[in-house]
Amino acid sequence: MVKGKTLNELSALCHGIAVEKGFWETERNIGEALMLIVTELAEAMEAHRKQDDANFKEELADSFIRLLDLCGGLKIDIEDEIHKKSLVNKKRPYKHGKIC
Numbered sequence: 001m002v003k004g005k006t007l008n009e010l011s012a013l014c015h016g017i018a019v020e021k022g023f024w025e026t027e028r029n030i031g032e033a034l035m036l037i038v039t040e041l042a043e044a045m046e047a048h049r050k051q052d053d054a055n056f057k058e059e060l061a062d063s064f065i066r067l068l069d070l071c072g073g074l075k076i077d078i079e080d081e082i083h084k085k086s087l088v089n090k091k092r093p094y095k096h097g098k099i100c
């Protein structure tokens, strides 16, 4: 169902499931959607602190699922955006020019 798919395919999959489960029936609050991604990362941090490796991995997956759902909902070509930003990052100086 998931393995071997591109990021855009995963985005369509995650968004399709979220739509199917009713999370896009009304216009999404983008700020709330972003904060829900942060909460998944916080849950990953808590799992890491508890040395719960299985839950840590699950929460990272939740983070990606919410992020990819948002990209799908906003019709963002995340592969293209990552490609473009990676080209920018590649040109940045070592440690982005920071001393520490």
Ligand SMILES: [Mg+2]
Residues within 6 Å of the ligand: 040, 043, 058, 059, 062
């Ligand atoms: Mg979670």
